[in-house]
Amino acid sequence: MEYYGTPSSQFVPRALFVFLFFLSIAIPFVPILLFIQRPWWTFGILAACLVFSISSLTEARSRPARPVTNLERFLVVVASLFGNSAIAFVAAWGFILVKVLASWLAWSSLFMRILWGVAIADVCFFLLSALLTAGPALLEAFFPKTGVGNASLFPGFAWPKVAWQSVAGVLTIVLLAYLGRVAWPYAYLAIILVLMIVSAPVSTAFDRQKVRTTASPPPLEAIKALLNASGYVIAERLQTGEVALDRLIAVFDLVAHKEGHALAIVFKTSASGVDAAVASTSASKSISSEYPTSEGERDKPLTWTVASSLRTAIWAIYKGAEKQKVKMASIQPLLILFGRTADASLVEFCKSESIGLVVLPETAPLEGIAKGQFSPEQMRMFAREYLELNLDSYVMQQAPPGLATESPA
Amino acid sequence: MIIQQTATFITEKLAGEPEKKDPFLALRSLEIDAELVKTFTPLFEQAGFRIVLDAVRDPTGMSRKLTLAKNGGSSLYVIAVDKCVLGEFTDVTFSAFNTLLYLFGASSKVRIISRDLDVPDLGFDSIIEQWEQFKKISAVVIPWKHIAALLRENDSETRFQKFQLIFKLEPCDKPVSQAAGPITDAERDDILRIMSAYASGAFNLTPQAAMQNLVLAADFPDAGNFSGSWSGDPNSNSLRLLKWAKDDHLAYPQNHPRKGQSMLGWLLKALHDQTISSEDKVILARIVVDHALIEDAAIVSNLRTEASDPDVPRHQP
Numbered sequence: 001m002e003y004y005g006t007p008s009s010q011f012v013p014r015a016l017f018v019f020l021f022f023l024s025i026a027i028p029f030v031p032i033l034l035f036i037q038r039p040w041w042t043f044g045i046l047a048a049c050l051v052f053s054i055s056s057l058t059e060a061r062s063r064p065a066r067p068v069t070n071l072e073r074f075l076v077v078v079a080s081l082f083g084n085s086a087i088a089f090v091a092a093w094g095f096i097l098v099k100v101l102a103s104w105l106a107w108s109s110l111f112m113r114i115l116w117g118v119a120i121a122d123v124c125f126f127l128l129s130a131l132l133t134a135g136p137a138l139l140e141a142f143f144p145k146t147g148v149g150n151a152s153l154f155p156g157f158a159w160p161k162v163a164w165q166s167v168a169g170v171l172t173i174v175l176l177a178y179l180g181r182v183a184w185p186y187a188y189l190a191i192i193l194v195l196m197i198v199s200a201p202v203s204t205a206f207d208r209q210k211v212r213t214t215a216s217p218p219p220l221e222a223i224k225a226l227l228n229a230s231g232y233v234i235a236e237r238l239q240t241g242e243v244a245l246d247r248l249i250a251v252f253d254l255v256a257h258k259e260g261h262a263l264a265i266v267f268k269t270s271a272s273g274v275d276a277a278v279a280s281t282s283a284s285k286s287i288s289s290e291y292p293t294s295e296g297e298r299d300k301p302l303t304w305t306v307a308s309s310l311r312t313a314i315w316a317i318y319k320g321a322e323k324q325k326v327k328m329a330s331i332q333p334l335l336i337l338f339g340r341t342a343d344a345s346l347v348e349f350c351k352s353e354s355i356g357l358v359v360l361p362e363t364a365p366l367e368g369i370a371k372g373q374f375s376p377e378q379m380r381m382f383a384r385e386y387l388e389l390n391l392d393s394y395v396m397q398q399a400p401p402g403l404a405t406e407s408p409a
Numbered sequence: 410m411i412i413q414q415t416a417t418f419i420t421e422k423l424a425g426e427p428e429k430k431d432p433f434l435a436l437r438s439l440e441i442d443a444e445l446v447k448t449f450t451p452l453f454e455q456a457g458f459r460i461v462l463d464a465v466r467d468p469t470g471m472s473r474k475l476t477l478a479k480n481g482g483s484s485l486y487v488i489a490v491d492k493c494v495l496g497e498f499t500d501v502t503f504s505a506f507n508t509l510l511y512l513f514g515a516s517s518k519v520r521i522i523s524r525d526l527d528v529p530d531l532g533f534d535s536i537i538e539q540w541e542q543f544k545k546i547s548a549v550v551i552p553w554k555h556i557a558a559l560l561r562e563n564d565s566e567t568r569f570q571k572f573q574l575i576f577k578l579e580p581c582d583k584p585v586s587q588a589a590g591p592i593t594d595a596e597r598d599d600i601l602r603i604m605s606a607y608a609s610g611a612f613n614l615t616p617q618a619a620m621q622n623l624v625l626a627a628d629f630p631d632a633g634n635f636s637g638s639w640s641g642d643p644n645s646n647s648l649r650l651l652k653w654a655k656d657d658h659l660a661y662p663q664n665h666p667r668k669g670q671s672m673l674g675w676l677l678k679a680l681h682d683q684t685i686s687s688e689d690k691v692i693l694a695r696i697v698v699d700h701a702l703i704e705d706a707a708i709v710s711n712l713r714t715e716a717s718d719p720d721v722p723r724h725q726p
Contacts, residue, residue: 069531152531155499247532251500304468305433308511309504311634312539318633330636345469352468354638 013065014057017142020073021053022046024080024134028088028195029127034180035188036095049131056135060143067243068142072153075162075202076141082203084130085195091126092189094119141206148238148264149250149316154205162202169198219338220253220267222366226387229379232256232263240320248316251309252333255317260329263356264317266310268302270339301341304349310335311353332356336387338366360386432505435491439465439475441522442489446476448560449487452572453478458485465512473512485576486519495523495550498532506533509548510540519548520576527552541662542630551575592673596696601647603689604680608643616643620650626679629672630662650676674702681712691721 026046033042068076098119102112141153172194180187224234235255239246254265310333321328334356342350342357350357360366364386368374374382440462441449450460463477463486478485488509494502513519523529529550540546555575562568572578592600608619617639624632639646654673661667667675674697681693694712697703703712 151500152498156497158496158530244531244535247498248503248535251503305504305508309500309507311543312507312510312536313503315539315543315631315634316535318631322633328633330633349468 010065013142014060016073017060017065017138018050018053018057020077020142021056021135021138022050024077024084024138025049025053025127025130027077028081028085028192029091029123029130031177031180031188031191032088032092032095032123034177035092035185037185045127049127052131052135056131056139059136060139063143063145064237064239066142066144066150066239067241067246068150068153069243071157071159071162075154075157076138076206078199079203079206080134080138080199081195082199084134085192085199087126087130087133089189089192089196091123092192094122096189144237146236147250148235148252148255149248150239150243150246151209151250152247153209154202155209157202157205165198169194218370219269219360219366221370222364223254223265223267223336223387224256225369225372226379226383227254227256227263229376230258230383230387232258238317238320240316240323242320242323245316245319248309248313249320251313252317257328260327262317262321262328262331263334264310264314264331265334265336266307268306268335268337268340301343302337302346303343304345307333307335307346307349307353307355307357310355334358334387336360338362338364356388358387430491430493432491432494432502433508435493436505436508437471437473439473439488439490441476441487442524444560445489445522445556449476449572452569455569456480456573456578467508468511484518485578486513486517487576488519488521490521490523490550492523492526495521495529495533496526498530502530503532503536507536510544510546513544513546516545517547519546521548521550522556523550523553525553527554543634545660545662549577592696592700597651599689599692600651600677600680600696601644603685603693604647604651605643606689607680607683607685608646616641616646619643620646623676623679623683624650626682627672627676628665628667629676630665670704671702674700678703678708678712688721691715691718695723 026049029045029049030042033045098112098115101115144150173191176187176191176194180191227234233256235257238249238255240249249264251266252264253267254263256263256265314331314333317331318328320326321331333354335350336358338360339362340359342359347357349355364382365374369379369382446460453460458478458480461477461479462474464472464474465486466472476487478487490506490509494506509519533550537548537550540548555571559568559571559575562571604623607623608616614622620639620643621632621636624635629635651673654671654676660669660671661675677693677697681690681697694716698709698713698716703709
């Protein structure tokens, strides 16, 4: 496994991760501690969260940090608040029950102490659940294991759009906290509900994007296996470390290289996989005739516009490789279709822009290839047959980029 | 999951989520709206430009209308790009926006207006930078707040000043020097012959590697982009490279140490420095000196000395 694009400082992103993870847990659980009017516990619980946040970093030991914007940092925390608030809300019912019982029934103090102990154990259990579930999601967001480039974690979100919602949310929480302190302790629990409501759309957007960035369907796995069998090294994680450039190269699903020659692959399929993931999540809900969402539309031949970004994205990979001093003397963009067809405009465009275009036959035993059911020799044969890994076939009779791109206008 | 979806639905309804548009469809029309045409027309005329409705074609031949400001030989495309494209960077909007690269010819100047958008999402600036490197397309996204200020401005003089400023109407790229007129057909044939001979006979190099070596030696911006796309035919490679550098009068970009200088000149210098015959070196030196293709005084001085070799006959005019 190869990682490219290690930022110069690994300390800062890790310190930020600990802080953000800590916030995402502390914010929904602090209202419970205030509800039971045990603020001194707060420090103990928070210290435990902090220790857990730091210890979770061991998972990310060998992974380079993903470059993120401040907006993305903020929204990742907000997205985590939904799940953690839901857990905190469930945990709070233990204390609510004890409080109600204590006010209704005249039980002995020993029995009440036992009940309080059970309620505390209940909160600790749920707190641990929140720590265990939130950690991996945050780690994957800030230190992803795989993926080419860094697609925006929250496409469609901008500071102006989230500002008023954030301000309204914070004001409501401050108001409820004041109410909880002076008159009505249950207002603290209302804070948790407000956190859930405010964070729900962000959490939904985050979940959609997670599907988009982590989908690796069997056909793509098969292509990885074929490339491996042909001596290519798969760049499991490729990034330049610059947010703007990393967004450009995120258009590729796979980058593999061998002896200084790299293949940058975009994969389009009809039924499943990366393209379908884009379609099903609608790439942050944008509707597109070129990235169709319905079954009927997916049967349509793909036009030249699906390849229109590849040359520009290749430039970003060159920039990244140059910056990271990775030897990539040449990079061949390759568009692979499975269950999709290319119309004449796409074929012509790929030819003029020197973009490799491969249409995998639907009869190809991709599942078997992905599962490694064939011998190395058979795999190499499949690679030659399906991916045309005789690279001369891509470079012959192609115009150098930029030489034949004049507008006919 | 149900709770999450319900809460999402409620908050999105409360926030009034805007209707989503198809970025590709949104870019079918690049015309600026009537209000902007009405505002800009007198300002462009004051700056010496004439506004015309023009059309460009994409690789499939589909025509897209847009506004063109013309001033003699100088042209400026003014296009409208929907906020749904520039406001959100995704695979889809990236592909849609980058189709514009294939609409405009090399060295085009484009001003992009996106109603209600001040700053494009992260990533679009890099695309525009690449257009500059790739085809010398100078594109600028004009923040909507500047346009809005222009629309509000009542004082005609201030309005014109603002207009010139935001449209960057000052000449930003000087034309490449063609001091002694364009290269003649005979000179072009000489260059092609020398380049093809070099590419086919370069020591220990394939024709593709030889061509790549040439663009690297000329220090072309993003020379790596050429790699992997050369054919095995030295003649067609030479023809394409020469056509690209010569016919488009390409110059090095502003961030290059040779900014503004002819890329053809340095390509010929790179070819001159390869292992070619001394007679061919003289021919290339003459072309560079005669057409003032290089501005470096020391190099020009050396080439001039070489070009004066009386043993190599000149072409008859």
